[in-house]
Amino acid sequence: xxxxxxxxxxxxxxxxxxxxxxxxxxxxxxxxxxxxxxxxxxxxxxxxxxxxxxxxxxxxxxxxxxxxxxxxxxxxxxxxxxxxxxxxxxxxxxxxxxxxxxxxxxxxxxxxxxxxxxxxxxxxxxxxxxxxxxxxxxxxxxx
Amino acid sequence: xxxxxxxxxxxxxxxxxxxxxxxxxxxxxxxxxxxxxxxxxxxxxxxxxxxxxxxxxxxxxxxxxxxxxxxxxxxxxxxxxxxxxxxxxxxxxxxxxxxxxxxxxxxxxxxxxxxxxxxxxxxxxxxxxxxxxxxxxxxxxxxxxxxxxxxxxxxxxxxxxxxxxxxxxxxxxxxxxxxxxxxxxxxxxxxxxxxxxxxxxxxxxxxxxxxxxxxxxxxxxxxxxxxxxxxxxxxxxxxxxxxxxxxxxxxxxxxxxxxxxxxxxxxxxxxxxxxxxxxxxxxxxxxxxxxxxxxxxxxxxxxxxxxxxxxxxxxxxxxxxxxxxxxxxxxxxxxxxxxxxxxxxxxxxxxxxxxxxxxxxxxxxxxxxxxxxxxxxxxxxxxxxxxxxxxxxxxxxxxxxxxxxxxxxxxxxxxxxxxxxxxxxxxxxxxxxxxxxxxxxxxxxxxxxxxxxxxxxxxxxxxxxxxxxxxxxxxxxxxxxxxxxxxxxxxxx
Numbered sequence: 001x002x003x004x005x006x007x008x009x010x011x012x013x014x015x016x017x018x019x020x021x022x023x024x025x026x027x028x029x030x031x032x033x034x035x036x037x038x039x040x041x042x043x044x045x046x047x048x049x050x051x052x053x054x055x056x057x058x059x060x061x062x063x064x065x066x067x068x069x070x071x072x073x074x075x076x077x078x079x080x081x082x083x084x085x086x087x088x089x090x091x092x093x094x095x096x097x098x099x100x101x102x103x104x105x106x107x108x109x110x111x112x113x114x115x116x117x118x119x120x121x122x123x124x125x126x127x128x129x130x131x132x133x134x135x136x137x138x139x140x141x142x143x
Numbered sequence: 144x145x146x147x148x149x150x151x152x153x154x155x156x157x158x159x160x161x162x163x164x165x166x167x168x169x170x171x172x173x174x175x176x177x178x179x180x181x182x183x184x185x186x187x188x189x190x191x192x193x194x195x196x197x198x199x200x201x202x203x204x205x206x207x208x209x210x211x212x213x214x215x216x217x218x219x220x221x222x223x224x225x226x227x228x229x230x231x232x233x234x235x236x237x238x239x240x241x242x243x244x245x246x247x248x249x250x251x252x253x254x255x256x257x258x259x260x261x262x263x264x265x266x267x268x269x270x271x272x273x274x275x276x277x278x279x280x281x282x283x284x285x286x287x288x289x290x291x292x293x294x295x296x297x298x299x300x301x302x303x304x305x306x307x308x309x310x311x312x313x314x315x316x317x318x319x320x321x322x323x324x325x326x327x328x329x330x331x332x333x334x335x336x337x338x339x340x341x342x343x344x345x346x347x348x349x350x351x352x353x354x355x356x357x358x359x360x361x362x363x364x365x366x367x368x369x370x371x372x373x374x375x376x377x378x379x380x381x382x383x384x385x386x387x388x389x390x391x392x393x394x395x396x397x398x399x400x401x402x403x404x405x406x407x408x409x410x411x412x413x414x415x416x417x418x419x420x421x422x423x424x425x426x427x428x429x430x431x432x433x434x435x436x437x438x439x440x441x442x443x444x445x446x447x448x449x450x451x452x453x454x455x456x457x458x459x460x461x462x463x464x465x466x467x468x469x470x471x472x473x474x475x476x477x478x479x480x481x482x483x484x485x486x487x488x489x490x491x492x493x494x495x496x497x498x499x500x501x502x503x504x505x506x507x508x509x510x511x512x513x514x515x516x517x518x519x520x521x522x523x524x525x526x527x528x529x530x531x532x533x534x535x536x537x538x539x540x541x542x543x544x545x546x547x548x549x550x551x552x553x554x555x556x557x558x559x560x561x562x563x564x565x566x567x568x569x570x571x572x573x574x575x576x577x578x579x580x581x582x583x584x585x586x587x588x589x590x591x592x593x594x595x596x597x598x599x600x601x602x603x604x605x606x607x608x609x610x611x612x613x614x615x616x617x618x619x620x621x622x623x624x625x626x627x628x629x630x631x632x633x634x635x636x
Contacts, residue, residue, distance in 0.1 A: 070166055072165065073163070076159075076162040077166070080155060091207055092151065093151035093205055094205050
C-alpha cells in the first residue's frame with residue numbers, strides 16, 4: 001500500500017472533486033439530470049474509493065459504522081419529516097404547497113429537502129453494504 | 144385537525160418509528176416504541192373503521208394532489224376491516240415480543256428486529272389503505288423485504304434458507320403483480336384504483352386486461368400462499384422468531400388476499416373474472432385441493448409450528464373458496480375468515496412461542512405430558528385448535544357457517560359437505576397435540592411445572608379469548624365482513 005505513490009496522490013487530488021461533483025449533482029437535480037439518489041451514490045463512491053486506496057480501517061475512521069447506520073435512518077426521517085411538516089402547516093401529508101407562500105416555491109422547497117433525505121440515506125446504504133462486504137473476512141477471522 | 148389526517152398517519156407513524164429505532168440503537172427503547180406504534184395503529188384503524196361504517200368511504204389525497212393524478216388513500220368497508228385486523232394482531236404481538244425475542248435473537252440485533260417489525264407493519268397497513276396500484280406495489284415490497292429480514296433473524300440456521308426461499312418466490316410474486324399493473328396502466332392510463340374501475344369499463348381490447356388478470360392472480364397467489372404456490376410458507380413460519388411467526392401468520396397472507404379480493408371484485412369486476420373466465424371454478428378447485436391436501440400434510444408433520452403452518456395453507460383455502468363462491472354469504476365467510484383465522488393462528492403461534500421458549504423447540508415428541516407442565520398454554524392451544532376446527536361457539540365456526548351457506552346458495556351441496564368433512568382432518572391434527580399433551584406422561588425427569596412467563600401468556604390468552612368472544616358476539620367480525628362483502632359485490636353492479 002505504501003508504495004502506490006501515484007494512486008495515493010491521485011486519490012487525494014480526485015476525492016475533493018468527486019465530493020464537489022456530488023454536491024453539484026445534488027443541487028442541480030431540480031433543473032437537469034441528477035438528484036439525491038445519484039448524489040448519494042457519488043458521495044459513497046468517494047468514500048469507497050478512499051477505502052480501496054488507503055484501506056478499510058482508514059475509511060472506517062473517516063466514516064465510522066455508527067454514523068453510516070445513522071445516516072441510513074436520518075435520511076428517511078428527513079423525507080418523512082418534510083411530509084409531517086405539511087400536516088403541521090395545515091396541509092396534507094407530503095403537501096409541499098404549504099411550505100412557502102408561493103405554492104410553486106413550496107414545491108421547490110419540499111423537493112429540495114426530500115432530495116437531501118434521499119442523498120443521506122442512499123450514501124449511507126451504499127457505504128453500509130460496502131462495509132458489510134469488505135469487512136466480511138475480517139469479522140469471520142475474529143473468534 | 145389531526146383527525147382528517149388519520150389515513151396518512153396510519154402508515155406514517157410506524158414508518159417513521161422505524162428510523163427512530165435505528166438512531167437510538169437500544170433494544171428496550173425500540174420495543175417500547177414498537178408497542179406504542181402498534182397500539183396507535185390499532186386506535187387509528189378502529190377510528191377509521193367507525194367513521195367508514197358511519198359515513199362511508201374516506202378519501203385522502205397525499206400531498207394534496209387530487210386523486211386520479213396523485214396518490215389517494217382510500218378507506219372503505221373492506222380495507223377498514225383489514226386495517227383493524229392488522230392493528231389488533233400487531234398490538235397483541237408487540238408486548239409479547241419482548242421476552243420471546245430476548246430468548247431467541249442475539250441482543251445486538253433487537254433494535255433491528257423491532258425496526259423491521261415497524262416497517263413490516265407500515266408495509267402491511269399501506270398495502271391495505273392505499274388506493275393506488277403502484278403505491279400498493281411499493282408497500283408490498285416494504286412489507287416483503289422487512290419480512291425476509293425478520294424470518295432470517297430466526298435462531299435456527301435453516302431460517303436463512305427459509306428467508307431466501309421466500310425472498311425468491313416473494314420477489315417473483317411482486318414482479319408478476321407489477322407486470323400486471325403495468326398492463327393495466329397501459330390499457331387504462333391510470334394507476335388510481337377507483338379511476339381504473341371506471342376506465343376499464345370502456346376498454347374494447349380486452350386481451351391485455353386478461354393478461355393483467357393472470358399476472359395479478361399468480362403474483363398475489365404467491366404472496367397469499369394459494370395452493371400450489373405455498374412452498375415458501377411452512378419453512379418461513381417454522382423458522383422465523385416465534386413472535387414474528389405469529390405476526391406473519393395472522394396478517395401477511397391476509398393482506399395479500401385483500402389485494403386479490405380488491406382486484407377481482409372492484410377492479411376487474413365479477414362479470415369479467417367469474418362469467419367470461421372460469422376463475423370461480425379454478426379458485427374452487429385450488430381451494431379444495433389446499434383444504435384437503437395441506438390438511439393431510441399437516442397431520443403428518445413432526446413439528447408443531449410446521450403442522451400449524453400447513454394448516455394455514457388449508458385455512459387460506461377456505462378463504463379463497465369463499466371468494467370462488469361469488470355470492471354474499473360466501474364472501475362474508477371469506478372476509479370473516481380473514482379475521483377469525485388471523486386471530487386463531489395468531490393465538491396458536493403465540494402459545495407455541497411459549498412452548499419453544501420453555502422446551503427449546505416445538506417437536507411433537509417434546510410436548511409429551513405438556514398439559515401437566517404448561518397447563519395454561521396447553522389449554523389455550525386446545526381452545527384455539529377448536530376454533531381452527533370450527534367448533535360451534537368459536538370464531539372459526541362463524542366463518543365456516545357462512546361458507547357452508549354460500550356453498551348451498553350456489554347449489555354446490557358437495558362443497559358444503561366437503562367444508563364440514565375437511566374439518567375432520569383438522570380434528571385429526573389438533574388431536575395429535577391433545578394426545579401428546581394430555582394423554583402421555585412427561586418424559587422421565589421432566590415433570591416440573593414450567594409455565595410460560597405471564598408477559599407472554601397474557602397476550603396469547605387475549606387472542607384465545609378473542610377466538611371464543613368472536614364466536615359468540617359476531618357484530619364486528621361477521622357484521623364488518625358482511626359490510627365488506629356488500630361493498631365488494633356492490634361495486635360491480
